[in-house]
């Protein structure tokens with residue numbers, strides 16, 4: 001028997017309470033809070049033939065990108081596949097997508113979810129998974145356009161519309177359409193203040209536009225809406241980026257120590273990823289972080305040979321390099337070299353084209369061979385989207401390239417790359433401080449002084465604005 005969910009999509013069940021329970025778990029997932037997988041597992045204990053229950057569990061687990069949850073994900077997929085004959089076409093589309101994902105063909109998985117969306121544009125689970133997969137795969141155009149293709153079926157009368165606006169906001173931001181991105185994101189948050197993904201999308205806009213004071217205000221003024229959710233680590237990281245740009249390092253360390261180095265492993269790697277990304281930025285600024293790398297390296301150590309997601313591996317590599325863990329660095333490199341020669345899944349291309357060159361560049365940087373780091377990073381400079389994640393996250397690659405160029409005396413290259421940055425984000429004090437170093441390296445003392453003055457002016461105007469506020 002088929003019933004309809006709150007958005008009118010068909011669900012194979014004769015029990016309306018199962019749809020209610022499924023939607024409750026999905027609400028938690030969309031809000032990045034609670035334990036959506038645990039909630040659906042409780043439902044499945046009493047209703048093992050609930051197709052969408054198994055689909056939901058397996059689909060959520062696909063996004064974890066960690067070997068330690070792989071068996072659990074596989075069990076859920078097999079349970080869903082065993083119910084194939086009882087599933088409707090929409091549910092079969094999900095099962096196809098998840099199977100493709102488990103088999104390592106992420107691109108086909110996304111296409112399978114997209115096929116579901118053509119027939120069922122209000123399938124919010126399919127949209128969410130396809131969108132998050134687009135982020136994971138670095139498909140910036142579809143982060144915007146896959147969402148746009150379903151907008152015809154949505155308006156404020158459809159439950160969950162704010163989440164659709166949030167996905168679209170993020171896609172617009174990644175495509176550089178900051179004005180429309182901000183409008184969509186702010187509208188979503190106005191509809192649902194606890195929509196942390198939409199809060200996050202606006203935070204990205206403010207980061208990319210160099211509106212640091214606005215970003216700090218945006219996140220801190222609505223802290224109660226995201227502090228306790230599963231997305232909090234990442235939003236703390238975003239908050240710390242504004243402070244890094246403003247050279248407010250005491251605040252950065254305060255955020256790191258309170259929110260980015262918990263005792264256990266995070267369930268989704270966000271904390272470890274963001275902690276590594278933040279400390280590496282501080283390393284590029286030559287700021288002493290005391291023993292923080294050591295604790296983080298211990299957390300990354302079990303994942304040294306995962307080779308499941310290149311994005312994770314480069315962050316593991318940063319951590320091992322910064323903490324001088326030569327044995328673990330060798331493990332990451334050996335595992336990735338074996339992996340790209342023996343496997344053919346979607347992550348291989350990400351690893352071969354961006355992940356592995358960046359890992360090698362990190363190793364070169366760590367041993368002081370900055371020339372080699374530049375030679376490894378410069379050719380991949382404009383292909384980094386293939387690593388997945390956001391512009392803000394991948395900026396760590398560009399910062400590493402620039403710092404390596406400055407340290408090995410390739411000042412003209414550094415000057416060119418930094419000129420690009422100051423053009424894209426002229427309100428960033430850190431960009432002008434970098435520019436000052438590059439001009440000084442080029443013996444252009446006049447422009448070096450002007451760039452330094454620009455940085456100081458931006459820092460002082462921000463301080464003045466805070467004092468007025």
Ligand SMILES: [Fe+2]
Pocket residue numbers: 200204234238390392
């Ligand atoms: Fe982000």
